[in-house]
Amino acid sequence: MATNIRDVAKAAGVSVATVSKVLNGYTTVNENTKERVLQFVKEMQFRPNSAARSLVGRRSMTIGIFLTTGLAHPFFTQILAGMEQALKSKGYDLIYLAQLSWNREYSFVRHCQSRNVEGVVVFGFQHEDMNFDELVESDIPTLFIDLDVHEGRAGYISSDNQAGTQQAVSYLAGLNHRRISFLSGNKDSYVSRHRQKGYRAGLTAAGLPYREEYVAEGDFTRETGYVAMGKLLALTERPTAVVCCSDMSAVGAMEAIHDAGLSVPEDISVIGFDDIEIARYVSPALTTVRQDMITIGRRSIELLDDLILDKKLPPPEAIVPTELIVRGSCGPANG
Known part of the structure; x- marks a missing residue:
């Protein structure tokens, strides 16, 4: 496991500056070099902190969340708790992308761009509610919760x-x-x-x-x-x-x-x-x-981070197991 950016640079046979450019999304790095660096980042489980990853000023280290149901949704606190576990380990901040009036003409892409987020989690929407085509067709890494979108740079996670x-x-x-x-x-x-x-x-x-x-x-x-x-x-x-x-x-x-x-x-x-x-x-x-909403929250950030770091990664389709909890509302058939 790599503890700093120099470990990755040494393993990949490149300079620290090159690794920094790859992590910060510079397009001037040779594609073969970029792939080699990202492979070592993955193999060595390197998770740079926010300061290191924004060393050359190109990364915001911010993830946005679109949530129709509002902060009072009974799942949100559990999802957020799971998200926090991954956000802390990966050095991201999370911002709530609020909107007073959702409609099919609303532009998710413009909102993401205005807040300079590196990726976005979408939760609480249905296909018929909004037009997601612009977001899915954009270059913005996106992770949907409970909505089966998996194309381009958009994937999803849901319970089984x-x-x-x-x-x-x-x-x-x-x-x-x-x-x-x-x-x-x-x-x-x-x-x-x-x-x-x-x-x-x-x-x-x-x-x-x-x-x-x-x-x-x-x-x-x-x-x-x-x-x-x-x-x-x-x-x-x-x-x-x-x-x-x-x-x-x-x-x-x-x-x-x-x-x-x-x-x-x-x-x-x-x-x-x-x-x-x-x-x-x-x-x-x-x-x-x-x-298991804690796991869904944590994995949503982990999967989104993977999409952010690797533009060639196929969109994820993650299914989280459920568990039957038996209490008093069930009994043998009577009649």
């Missing part, structure tokens, strides 16, 4: 939404549930689509039929979870269990079940997805699929 939901369905099938419903999120969102794939895969693995009427659409919120669960409860043959696309929609579903005079889990078992703090404190405590 499909496997997590499939595990939830399998767990309910193991409790002898045969009428398992699904409360989706926004139907066109990357997350909701993959969780619904997991729901169908779980049914298939358990030898259970897919029933269209057992799928109710929400948008990840408590309010739509309540409404969607009401529709499922109105079915002639109501489900005995429901897998929800988020913990908040699961909380809404549980309220609808209670308001209908039924009990969780005696009448209907409920599983959420996320494992936000409230999941432990509702009654009964919510069984849920936990996302």
